[in-house]
Amino acid sequence: MTLLSLPMLGLLGLAGLVIFLYFLRRRAQSQTVSALFLWRASSERPRSALSLLWAKLGLLLIQLLALALIVLSLARPVVTSAALGGGKIAVIVDGSASMQTRYGSETRYSEALSQAERYIKNARPSQLTILQAQNESRLLVPLTENIDDALEKLKNSKPTLESDANARDLIEILRSQGDLKEYREIAFFTDRIPSNPVWKGLPARLVALGKPVQNIAVTGFGVRLEPNRNLGYSVWTEITNYSEAPANLQLQVQADDQIIHSVMLTIGPNKNTVHSFEYSDFSKTRFMAQVNLLNGQDAFPYDNQRFFALAERTALNVLWVGEANTFLERALLANARIRIARKEKLSAGDDTSGADLIIANNAKLPLVSQGRWLIFNSSVDQLIEAQTAEPAQKLSVFQSDHPLLRLIEPNHIRIAKVLRSILPKEGKVILASGDNPAVYALEMPQLRLVGFGFSLQESNLVLTVDFPILMKNALGWLFPQLEPPVPRQVGQAFSLAGLAHEGLEIYGPNGGLLTVGESQSLVEMDNPGFYRVHSNQEVRYWAVNLAASESEPGAEAVQEPLVKSQESETQVQAQLPLWKYLLIFALFALCWELFVYDRSLFRPTAGGPA
Amino acid sequence: MSSLLLDEAFLKKLANLKFITRRHFFGQLGGWSSPRAGVSLEFAEYREYHPGDDFRYVDWNLYGRLDKLFVKVFSREEDIPIYVVLDTSHSMSLGQPPKLQYATRLAAALCYLGIKDLNRVGIFPFARNLAAGVAPRGGSAQLHAAFNFLRQTTPGGETSINGALESFAKLRLENGLVLLVSDMLSEAGYREGLAHLLYKGHEVAVLQVLSAEDVDPKIAGESRLLDSELTNERGLQVSSSAVRAYKEEVRRYVVNLKEFCQSHRIEHALISTATPLEQLIFQNLRGVLFR
Numbered sequence: 001m002t003l004l005s006l007p008m009l010g011l012l013g014l015a016g017l018v019i020f021l022y023f024l025r026r027r028a029q030s031q032t033v034s035a036l037f038l039w040r041a042s043s044e045r046p047r048s049a050l051s052l053l054w055a056k057l058g059l060l061l062i063q064l065l066a067l068a069l070i071v072l073s074l075a076r077p078v079v080t081s082a083a084l085g086g087g088k089i090a091v092i093v094d095g096s097a098s099m100q101t102r103y104g105s106e107t108r109y110s111e112a113l114s115q116a117e118r119y120i121k122n123a124r125p126s127q128l129t130i131l132q133a134q135n136e137s138r139l140l141v142p143l144t145e146n147i148d149d150a151l152e153k154l155k156n157s158k159p160t161l162e163s164d165a166n167a168r169d170l171i172e173i174l175r176s177q178g179d180l181k182e183y184r185e186i187a188f189f190t191d192r193i194p195s196n197p198v199w200k201g202l203p204a205r206l207v208a209l210g211k212p213v214q215n216i217a218v219t220g221f222g223v224r225l226e227p228n229r230n231l232g233y234s235v236w237t238e239i240t241n242y243s244e245a246p247a248n249l250q251l252q253v254q255a256d257d258q259i260i261h262s263v264m265l266t267i268g269p270n271k272n273t274v275h276s277f278e279y280s281d282f283s284k285t286r287f288m289a290q291v292n293l294l295n296g297q298d299a300f301p302y303d304n305q306r307f308f309a310l311a312e313r314t315a316l317n318v319l320w321v322g323e324a325n326t327f328l329e330r331a332l333l334a335n336a337r338i339r340i341a342r343k344e345k346l347s348a349g350d351d352t353s354g355a356d357l358i359i360a361n362n363a364k365l366p367l368v369s370q371g372r373w374l375i376f377n378s379s380v381d382q383l384i385e386a387q388t389a390e391p392a393q394k395l396s397v398f399q400s401d402h403p404l405l406r407l408i409e410p411n412h413i414r415i416a417k418v419l420r421s422i423l424p425k426e427g428k429v430i431l432a433s434g435d436n437p438a439v440y441a442l443e444m445p446q447l448r449l450v451g452f453g454f455s456l457q458e459s460n461l462v463l464t465v466d467f468p469i470l471m472k473n474a475l476g477w478l479f480p481q482l483e484p485p486v487p488r489q490v491g492q493a494f495s496l497a498g499l500a501h502e503g504l505e506i507y508g509p510n511g512g513l514l515t516v517g518e519s520q521s522l523v524e525m526d527n528p529g530f531y532r533v534h535s536n537q538e539v540r541y542w543a544v545n546l547a548a549s550e551s552e553p554g555a556e557a558v559q560e561p562l563v564k565s566q567e568s569e570t571q572v573q574a575q576l577p578l579w580k581y582l583l584i585f586a587l588f589a590l591c592w593e594l595f596v597y598d599r600s601l602f603r604p605t606a607g608g609p610a
Numbered sequence: 611m612s613s614l615l616l617d618e619a620f621l622k623k624l625a626n627l628k629f630i631t632r633r634h635f636f637g638q639l640g641g642w643s644s645p646r647a648g649v650s651l652e653f654a655e656y657r658e659y660h661p662g663d664d665f666r667y668v669d670w671n672l673y674g675r676l677d678k679l680f681v682k683v684f685s686r687e688e689d690i691p692i693y694v695v696l697d698t699s700h701s702m703s704l705g706q707p708p709k710l711q712y713a714t715r716l717a718a719a720l721c722y723l724g725i726k727d728l729n730r731v732g733i734f735p736f737a738r739n740l741a742a743g744v745a746p747r748g749g750s751a752q753l754h755a756a757f758n759f760l761r762q763t764t765p766g767g768e769t770s771i772n773g774a775l776e777s778f779a780k781l782r783l784e785n786g787l788v789l790l791v792s793d794m795l796s797e798a799g800y801r802e803g804l805a806h807l808l809y810k811g812h813e814v815a816v817l818q819v820l821s822a823e824d825v826d827p828k829i830a831g832e833s834r835l836l837d838s839e840l841t842n843e844r845g846l847q848v849s850s851s852a853v854r855a856y857k858e859e860v861r862r863y864v865v866n867l868k869e870f871c872q873s874h875r876i877e878h879a880l881i882s883t884a885t886p887l888e889q890l891i892f893q894n895l896r897g898v899l900f901r
Binding site: 029030031032033034036037038039040 | 701704705709793795796797820821823824827829833834835836837838840852856859860863
């Protein structure tokens, strides 16, 4: 019990006044009666010492009790205890994919729900909020006093196939409903105890769920084009056995719904294996690896398949102006099917409309206003004024985050000379040698141009490992549709940038059409599989997979639920103010005092003789 | 005339009541039928004529038919001496309203009833001894005197019922109806006094007037009880059990008095000052003292 107004206890000094007044007043009442002899029998009854003491001091004791209760109530006592209930409580239930792990008929999520429900009923909060934690965490129940309704909503919630939640997102959602210090406790029911330090200093109760289960998973799957050999694809699959027992399994790989590979594998407990093979059919773009456990029941089957979608190898018509370069051709071939038409020189009146890409190497170009251009050691009239070449200086990076430099190490590039060039204001210098642009990009309406201000023959660039990658990046920037598919996970929001909204249609793995608003720039995908995207009369596929981390049993998985409670100084526990109860008792004591003082007031009046 | 004691309307109502007596008294001419033949308007019977009878009472019609002389005998109406013996001791001053105030109003009503029926009514106040009161007489002047006396009555003195009644019995009075109005609270008792009255041949009715405080005292806690008439006092811690014991003592005292009265053919009525006087006379005492 805590006294919020401790100085009020000083009023207990009034007890002295009460005692003084009591003994001052304590004189026998003189009462005249008609016949004293009738009272004789009353006084002859023997009385115990205790009753005599009570008769003399009873009133005083009651008065002192009433005073003590009143003073104590003025001191505003509160009982602080979690057992009393009350206060704000936040309950976070992990809704990530791993919570769908099954134990017989139960899932981790249903276990979390029952534990959370039991916790809420025991805690008896006055206000409750419930969050579901996954990659896109959401507020299941805003802060409410209607606990029954909140429990009903919690019961009706379903887990997702998304990855684990970001702790900072959860904290932000909680903070959006009030100061974190106001929470009596934040209970997080999860199969992975988060190690994020944001939980430190919060009144967090982290309840770990989970039991060891048998689980195999396709933890990695990729298909890579092998351009040099023109053989087709290398298909690479990583399978992990998260069980304590060896797993006999069958791996099947499908390409465009056709099984192209099947193999039986045995993987030791808590081991993984990589299986790869080559496939020569260029026409396939959608690949799926699937494993089936043959010796047992997989508790978490959602990670038994993984998807991969290749971008279509778009055929590009290339108009090559100037000198040929084998290294450049090879590098371009590795990334696209190109058909090259050569021309020594390009004049202002030449028709370039049939070319998807114009490559100029050591050439002088007329003014260009549209198309995709990749120029090396060349100038463009009225656009890129290139004069004489100067000895190059050490390359400096102007825009390290530009897509052209992705996975590129600029320090590897050595150049002998660089053109003295002046770029229009739309031009962006990416690498520079002194004041001269060495690598630059120009983006104007209907025009995209990547330029290199040095000769490939006077540079080591074509010999570096960065060159094919740099060309891939250049093609990717010039033709965004050639960008290799980024790995996509369930629950993540994907950008629709580069896709024309008119006629945009996205179909889910089950064939259902996703609704995409006109102003929508992101789309979220809730299930693993292939999403078919129709845009600008083109069809492409997005492969969406479960986060590989969801297959892991989790470092904190335990045999029995583990409760870790962290209490901080800022923890706000339930407080029960006692003053009103004390005042009621004081009032009761005063009534008692009045009753004892003049009990005849409460005695029914006798009817009297008639 | 009686504005302080009884109002006019109440007195009019009293006109319909009449005292009930258990036996006949031979008094003066009055409003009560006497077993003795006498002169009144009320015919009683015939009897044969004897020499010396008043010729005015011979029924000549009957003589015409039977050829024999008969005289008409009329009933005789006599009065009853009514003696209101009023306790004016100090104990009668207690209560709310004071018992004496209630008792004087009751006594006034009794006087009015008596005088209305042409009886002689006297008032005999007493405390330790019989005091000077109003000698028994009839007539409206007597009623005026009785009311005046009652209005001026003040409480005082110690109660001695036995002594006062013995003194009353020694008075040379005709036998009559003695209405003893008192709280009857006397440590010395009341039996000898009442026995004296009976021995003298009076018919006695005890109207015991008690206040609500007498029956159900509102005393609690440490108290010093003073006797209203004596100098005695007793310090007492009045607990609920003490009050219970007192009430039991009062009940036993009243029951003893009632049993004594019943065994000696004395009417006894226990009267609370909380009872309105009108209710007392027209309901509680009707059939007991009045008809």
